[in-house]
Amino acid sequence: DISDRGNITYVNALTLIAIFILLIACFNFVNLATSKSVQRAKEVGVRKTIGAGRKQLVLQFIGETVFLALISMIMAVAATYMLLPSLNHFTEKHIDFPFLTDPAIAFVIISIAVVVGVLAGFYPALVLSSFKPINVLKGNMVVDTASGRIPWLRHGLVVIQFSLSVLLIISAIVVIGQVNYLHNKDLGFRKEQIMFFPMKGEALTENYESFKNELLTYPDVVTVSVGYGFPGDMFGDGMMTVKEKPELGPIRATQLMVDEDYIKTLGLTLMAGRDFSKEKKTDESAWIINETAVRELGLGSTPEQAIGKTLSWPTWRKSDSLKTGMVIGVVKDFHFKSLHEKVEPAVLQIYPQAYSKIAVKVKGANLEKTIAGIKSLWTKFSPDYPIEYSFLDESFTKMYKAEDKLKTLILLFTVVTIFVACLGLLGLAAYSAERRRKEIGIRKVLGASVNGVVILLSKDFVRLVLVGLVIASPIAWYFMSEWLQEYSYRIPMTPGFIVLPFIISILIAWITIGHSAIRAALANPIRSLKE
Incomplete structure (x- = not known):
């Protein structure tokens, strides 16, 4: 059942999960960069006033993103060398990482970092370079991007992030259930001792x-x-x-x-x-x-x-x-x-x-x-x-050693994916609360309760998480049903595999958003209105 060469299906699955995590990290960057683009608006206005063209600004901002990606790559390579002995022990195989000795491997990894940097930085660079210097310097720029052209992209990326997260949560629950079933099923004889x-x-x-x-x-x-x-x-x-x-x-x-x-x-x-x-x-x-x-x-x-x-x-x-x-x-x-x-x-x-x-x-x-x-x-x-x-x-x-290892890895990757997605959601929630401080102050002066403000700030994000759940559920159901077909004896796919991720996703979203929402709801409305 388990060969020394490994299982290509599991290798492909884990590679796909790694790509999911990379995509979520890129989406986080795009979301946060576009949301906070206003903070660099005056810089853009000054640069355009002294003669910088849009192409020059786009290249500058993409260059900054590529630089961040390369720094991240260096940290990732160092972490890989540190964790490689533990990975070899876990997989019971000898895995080599010849980044420093194989120019081809180094070139591929550096190229991936550059491509990721360009793709992640392209749209934020377009947004930043599109600001008109006259509006920016006069202070007439529309700072609330929630009413501009950015929301559809930002919301879409949040939906994709949580679709991928829910997909992994459902997959992890199914894998755990099947592996436990393999170990606990009555085999028709007594194997102990x-x-x-x-x-x-x-x-x-x-x-x-x-x-x-x-x-x-x-x-x-x-x-x-x-x-x-x-x-x-x-x-x-x-x-x-x-x-x-x-x-x-x-x-x-x-x-x-x-x-x-x-x-x-x-x-x-x-x-x-x-x-x-x-x-x-x-x-x-x-x-x-x-x-x-x-x-x-x-x-x-x-x-x-x-x-x-x-x-x-x-x-x-x-x-x-x-x-x-x-x-x-x-x-x-x-x-x-x-x-x-x-x-x-x-x-x-x-x-x-x-x-x-x-x-x-x-x-x-x-x-x-x-x-x-x-x-x-x-x-x-x-x-x-x-x-x-x-x-x-x-x-x-x-x-079932391969299944046990898969269970451990998919749990680890699921936790990492949720953590990365929540970081992005936390940043967006904090930014949304900051941009709506005056609105919240007015609502509180007019009698809005803390619970009402929290619900106001949370409902849009929770709605996006629910959309992600709706998108991910049938996809996860299909692929996990196909995976279970590899076993002649398997657990049935039941609605519980959707209900539990639904509960987990909503709880994670509420906990992530709740800190920023409650903090904004408890803020002094007088101070918000004065600013």
């Missing part, structure tokens, strides 16, 4: 029964099983036919070579028939199958109807000969592979020649002592090979 390890050495391979019997004398060892095909491990497969239904043709099924204690050790549920027994020599040619095999082999509508049916299977390592035997039991479906895949037809059979691993069900009361005892016994039977053991629950946890 099952230690397993490969058999190594001729002495152990030939005397595994003695090794098994000695293990069972340990007080904290519950059961021991040997076999080939434990959950999460490698499996064989083959084409199985039903003697009573030759018209069905061969059906591909997973082959599990087990002993008489396999079902007991894993805690599988026997739905019909019986388990393998050492007392019955005929069990070496018998089968126990799962519920999916019953359905796909057409053995009946209930597990009981499959008992007694005759199945044929190519013998292990000899595909040209068939092993024929009778179904003696049916176990409840269990997930022997990851939840990316559906439960396949599975056939359990006694086949000592294929045994390659040992599974030990232990008690947790004195686990370290039990493991030490098992190691000591291993040395007795296989002194030339070190024991390489693991636990079944850990093996299944590793199956």
Whole structure:
């Protein structure tokens, strides 16, 4: 499920999120630069009066933005070098960042910084350079940009910012829900406290029964099983036919070579028939199958109807000969592979020649002592090979390592995205409150309450956040539904994935805007009217 090369889908997703964050930062700059452009109006007026043309002013302001972008790039490169060891530890990979040693990489990164600076600074530069010097110097310039041509852009950028933020919030909630589902879903067997390890050495391979019997004398060892095909491990497969239904043709099924204690050790549920027994020599040619095999082999509508049916299977390592035997039991479906895949037809059979691993069900009361005892016994039977053991629950946890890392990263990126978006919203809210100080003063003199003023200042921004939610919700719903299709077993997409982000977004918006709105509402109206 997880290769050393990584998952290109996750790489693309995280790259897209990084682009989202960069866009939000650019939108913040455009919004704040245009909102505060009035503060540089006199500078523009003076420069135009002494002969500066619009093109010269545009180039100057874009140059300032590019300079800021390059300074930010230097800080980002330094932060990358500082955080790279932690990133390598987290991803369990060796990632290099050859900015200082590879001119091509350096050129690309510097070019990105320059392009971002130009794009982010272009519109604010046009706004600043468009001011008429006569109006500016006479003080006749319209300073409230909320009534000019800027609002549609500013509001549009706020909507896009929160659309991206809501998109990430919904994605994060879905990813967290699915990852938790993967770890907590009932697999159909008990994976806790099952230690397993490969058999190594001729002495152990030939005397595994003695090794098994000695293990069972340990007080904290519950059961021991040997076999080939434990959950999460490698499996064989083959084409199985039903003697009573030759018209069905061969059906591909997973082959599990087990002993008489396999079902007991894993805690599988026997739905019909019986388990393998050492007392019955005929069990070496018998089968126990799962519920999916019953359905796909057409053995009946209930597990009981499959008992007694005759199945044929190519013998292990000899595909040209068939092993024929009778179904003696049916176990409840269990997930022997990851939840990316559906439960396949599975056939359990006694086949000592294929045994390659040992599974030990232990008690947790004195686990370290039990493991030490098992190691000591291993040395007795296989002194030339070190024991390489693991636990079944850990093996299944590793199956979803990529999803766990994705959950952590998307949470981190979502928090960063919300933080950056809120910084922009906070700046705009503070600017809006500042520009409307006299209006607020008049309203308070006429009897407006603090709550009324707060609502007045907040409603426009909250409305923009709601528009962002409406835009982002169907997009997030579609893409996360597509992502969930990668799993045969997944959580359902429900309205809760929209309602929760709705609540989170509104709360974040209110908290962000609230500080500036409350501060403006509590200000002395007399002072505001005098200024």
